[in-house]
Amino acid sequence: MQIPRYLFTFFILCASGLASAAADDAADQAQRVAQGKRMYREGILPSGSPMRATLKGDIPFGEGQTACVGCHRRSGQGSSEGQTQVSPLTSAWLYQPRHTGIKKQAFVARGGRQELRPAYTDETLARAIREGIDPAGRDLAQPMPRYDLSDEQLKPLIAYLKTLSADIPPGVTSHEIHFATVVTDGVQPRKRKAMMDVLEAYFRDKSGESGNAAQRKWRLHVWHLKGPARTWTAQLEAYYRKQPVFAMVSGIGAGSWRPIDEFCERFEIPSLFPNTDLPKIADNNYYTLYFSKGTALEAEALANYLRSQPDQRPGTIVQVYGHDEWGASAAQALRKSLGKFGIDNLRDARAAGAKALTPDFWKSALDCDRPGVVVIWQPDPDLQGLKDSACGDKLRGIYVSSSLKSDAFPPVPNDFRDRIYAVHPFDVDKSIRQRYRNIEKWLGAKHVEIVDRRLQANTFVAVATAGDAVMKLDNNFSREYLMEQIEDMGDNTAASPVYPNFSFGPNQRFASKGSYIVKMMTSGVVFPVTGWIVP
Ligand code: HEC
Incomplete structure (x- = not known):
């Protein structure tokens, strides 16, 4: 049967109408998620005013401290500090029945049975955030504030929670984890080789056939940035489009690291310890970890x-x-x-x-x-x-x-x-000799020629820290969770760096903070x- 022409046109009009309605919905949804992200990370409502909350007993919660991130962290994986367990807020956590409760550990240890709280729905989630009551009717423990949020204001927050650590991030597949290292023009070939030798040796181990078959193999991509720094952003984007990476590790540049830092911030890509003396120094930077302020x-x-x-x-x-x-x-x-x-x-x-x-x-x-x-x-x-x-x-x-x-x-x-x-700005005396000995042992075992000790030691620290942090993710692949693993290392770093008092912590982006004369x-x-x- 022939479809009359006018009907055909009608179908096309309907279909394109539907498509543009779908596009509008997607744009609305993206905007809602972005608003929710701001509430979560900064404690700011879509209107621009701060979120308000009280503790039990109507004690006002400190202004400027209402952002969920302060306790549940960026990844939404929660945290534990002393006796207080802050629950995760990822969708995988909230929308499943869970054992909860902060004093439960001891109870279970004594042979008691833990209660299950049912999976959250949007309604019970709203009640938890506003009234501090979970789906089992249990009062959430004191540190969890009660938020003064209308239904309309809750929508973006809940939309964001549904996306929080929900997808496996770009650069991770079922078999592989991709990393990039940046090398800019103007770096002495000797230094470039010194760094690359260490990275390649480490990646050889992590991608070898001998590795555990269940483990993802590590892949390294070298992003060589050419020409003037103002063209680097476009080059980085092109590399990233071609092969997304989970994180950047080490790297070496002539001149300021600022364009690379800003790229990582925009695409939310962790960048662990580039070899640079010209970092971007900013209070609100999150994704790049530096050795020092250079x-x-x-x-x-x-x-x-x-x-x-x-x-x-x-x-x-x-x-x-x-x-x-x-x-x-x-x-x-x-x-x-x-x-x-x-x-x-x-x-x-x-x-x-x-x-x-x-x-x-x-x-x-x-x-x-x-x-x-x-x-x-x-x-x-x-x-x-x-x-x-x-x-x-x-x-x-x-x-x-x-x-x-x-x-x-x-x-x-x-x-x-x-x-x-x-x-x-480095360690001295016996202590530095011991630090170098530790690293030289590894380099020697991997047959890496030592041509620039400090640079190679730093590169090893970068890549070993990445290795340690990825292991601690325990298959919860999230870039923010990766950053949190490193923050939580304190001064327990994976390898001995050439700096004394090398340590991390939440919101610290410069691991070494001093110098000798x-x-x-x-x-x-x-x-x-x-x-x-x-x-
Ligand atoms: C000052 C710290 C703090 C802040 C800020 C905070 N929370 Fe909590 N939150 C907690 C603690 C602690 C718990 C665990 C309470 C318990 O298990 O009794 C919790 C639990 C929760 C739970 C229950 C999870 C479950 O599995 O039952 C939800 C939902 C929640 N928080 C949402 C939020 C949201 C959304 C924000 C931001 C709007 C936020 N929280 C801000 C400390 C905080």
Whole structure:
């Protein structure tokens, strides 16, 4: 039978009408989930006002603390602190019958039977959030606030809870977990290889046939970013579209890590310990974990030290830096930190590379009427020119950075031996030797050639931490849960890092927070002249 043309057109119109209605619904739903996410994570209603809640007995709950995330955490997997167990809020948890109750453990241990609470429905969930009563009629324990939310206001929150850790995140399949590591243009090939050797050795273990068949195999993707930094975001997106990854691990870049950090924040991809001295420093960053604040930390530690050493700063503080981002960022941070202490006798001198540190350069850079100290934010500076300059011998101190110092550090002129110091944000003495020994054992066993100890140790810490955290997920694949595993490690890290007092915690994104000031000995050994300075 022939379908009349007008009927056919009618069908098409109906179908496209339905399709656009479905698209509208999907857009509404996405918006509702986004609103619910804001309530959950920030405690802010769609109207922009803060959520309000009370504790039992109508005690108002602290303003600014009503976000669910504060107790149930981002993943919704809950937490336990002392006696208090905060239940998970994932859909897999809520919409199933569960054993609950915080004092139940001891009861069960004594041979008692635990009650089952029925699965939640949207109605019983609303009652739990508003009145603190679960589907079995049990009062939820005290720390769970009672929320002052209308039916309309609850809708987005419940819509969001239904999505919370509900899907397996991109980059995880039934057989594999995908990771990326970023390498940017401008990284020395030697350093790139040093890092890659460690990563490849680790991934070989995690993807080997010898591995447990039930375990997912690890896959590493190298995301090489080319050209200027402003084009990196587009390159990252293209890589991610082609092969989504669960997390990023290690990585190395020339210049600021900011574009990569912002990409991870936008796509909610954990990024564990990139090798960078130029992290993005922001209070509300979540997804990137850094070793330290890099140049900013070094400058702040030095400013603290100079402030505490009045004999080091009656004269002018001259800081020398080049045209690289490292030096500029350190110099800016030092100016700011000294400024906070009211120290403003600081003079900047730009030098194009270590070779430019000639007596002529120093003639214009130094303030010979008020010689004080010199800070050099450059790799391996040659100090001969300073020695041969007009008043170099009158300086009270010469400060360099240990993170820029390589084995190629030029010989220090004899007259400066007792006046050359380094900002040293790493461990020292026996303790650092022990830390390196631990890591070298692993590298040796995997036949990884050691070409840059610190970088390779850091890379190992990054990848071993990822390994440990993935294991602790226990197949609950959620990126936020991964971050929480690392936060919960405290100072119990998977591998021994080159930093003392390395530790994590909720909302901490810089694991090492201090630095020594050391004297540099001719033997290459360093001798701390301060305790661990935490600015
Ligand atoms: C100050 C900490 C805290 C905050 C904030 C908090 N909760 Fe809770 N919540 C708890 C604790 C503790 C429990 C476990 C109580 C018990 O088992 O008796 C709980 C339990 C729950 C339960 C019951 C789970 C079950 O399995 O029966 C739900 C539902 C819940 N919370 C939802 C929320 C929502 C939604 C928010 C944010 C709007 C929120 N909570 C904010 C501490 C908190």
